Amino acid sequence: GIQVEQSPPDLILQEGANSTLRCNFSDSVNNLQWFHQNPWGQLINLFYIPSGTKQNGRLSATTVATERYSLLYISSSQTTDSGVYFCAVERTGSARQLTFGSGTQLTVLP
Amino acid sequence: DTAVSQTPKYLVTQMGNDKSIKCEQNLGHDTMYWYKQDSKKFLKIMFSYNNKELIINETVPNRFSPKSPDKAHLNLHINSLELGDSAVYFCASSQGYPTSRYNEQFFGPGTRLTVL
Numbered sequence: 001g002i003q004v005e006q007s008p009p010d011l012i013l014q015e016g017a018n019s020t021l022r023c024n025f026s027d028s029v030n031n032l033q034w035f036h037q038n039p040w041g042q043l044i045n046l047f048y049i050p051s052g053t054k055q056n057g058r059l060s061a062t063t064v065a066t067e068r069y070s071l072l073y074i075s076s077s078q079t080t081d082s083g084v085y086f087c088a089v090e091r092t093g094s095a096r097q098l099t100f101g102s103g104t105q106l107t108v109l110p
Numbered sequence: 111d112t113a114v115s116q117t118p119k120y121l122v123t124q125m126g127n128d129k130s131i132k133c134e135q136n137l138g139h140d141t142m143y144w145y146k147q148d149s150k151k152f153l154k155i156m157f158s159y160n161n162k163e164l165i166i167n168e169t170v171p172n173r174f175s176p177k178s179p180d181k182a183h184l185n186l187h188i189n190s191l192e193l194g195d196s197a198v199y200f201c202a203s204s205q206g207y208p209t210s211r212y213n214e215q216f217f218g219p220g221t222r223l224t225v226l
Contacts, residue, residue, distance in 0.1 A: 031213045037151070041198060043217040084151060088215075096141060096204060096213045097166050100153040 002027045002091040006101035013077050013108050021072040021104045023087030031090035032063050033098070034072050038083045046072070046085075077108045113137070114218035116201050122224045123191060131186045131221045133201030140206035141165075142184035143215065144176060147198040159184050160206070191225045198222050 003026040013019055023032075034046040047054050047061040049070065054061055058077075063070040074081055084105050088098040114135045123129055135142065143166075144156040157176040158166035164176065173189045188195060201218040205211065 033214065035217070041220050041222075043200065043220075045214070045216060048211055048214040086153065088153075090213055095165055096143075096158060096215075097155050098143075098145075098215055099155075103151055 002029070002089060002094070002099050004087060004089055004099050004101040006085075006087055006104050008104060009102065010105045011107070013106070015077060015079060015108055015110050017077050017108075018073070018075045019077060019106070021074070021085055021087075021106075023070040023072070023089075023101055025068050025070075025087075025089050027068075028092045029065065029089040030092045031088075031096070031098070032065075032070055033088045034061055034070070035086045035088065036081075036083050037086060037103070043086070074106075077106075079108045079110055082106055082108050114201055114203050114216055116199075116218040116221050118221060119219065120222050120224075122226065124226055125191055125193060127191050128187070128189045129191060129223070130188070131199055131201075131223070133184045133186070133218055135182055135201075135203040135216075135218075137203060137205070137216065139203035139216075140181055141204045142178065142181075143202040143204075144184065144186050145200040145202060145217075147200060147220070149197070153200070157184075157186075188223075191223075193225050196223055196225045 005024045036044045051065045060073045084103040087101045141160045159178045162178045198220045202215045
């Protein structure tokens with residue numbers, strides 16, 4: 001099956017700092033989603049981004065499908081950004097099956 | 111609110127019991143899923159149903175059986191619970207064709223199952 005690798009596994013920031021999270025995948029995809037799992041365990045959709053660049057407030061994401069990676073940018077981080085960020089991909093032809101990376105644990109300190 | 115909902119949120123039970131988790135979506139989606147998140151937070155798909163038909167069944171023990179009475183509901187029944195079944199179970203749904211974002215998945219709040 002498809003391999004999804006996220007880096008870094010852990011990230012600690014001071015409030016106000018910027019960060020970049022990376023997701024590498026091993027095969028062609030027709031879906032890539034970024035999720036934030038907050039401290040209460042809820043999975044929140046951040047981006048649906050199989051290709052291209054999108055922005056939503058302080059967050060933006062870029063997927064370069066031909067090079068098999070995606071980046072999630074968080075600017076001016078806030079303590080509420082803490083949690084685990086997951087990248088999930090659907091390999092082309094896999095019948096909408098999402099394969100998740102192992103996540104990046106982000107801690108934003110006040 | 112339009113959403114994916116699950117009940118119960120927490121489930122604590124003894125080994126050997128049979129339990130069910132219910133999922134409902136009011137988004138009008140045509141495909142629903144069950145995922146399992148283990149203690150290391152790794153998420154893995156278990157089942158997928160499209161218009162009440164099973165389309166994905168990963169290597170899950172046959173003690174787990176999904177049941178979809180209609181497009182808006184996908185329940186998970188677990189027989190003879192084992193200690194290793196303790197995990198968080200997430201339900202999800204996606205809209206389906208012919209929409210452009212047919213495969214974007216939305217997740218429920220999760221059900222934390224603890225087997226004692």
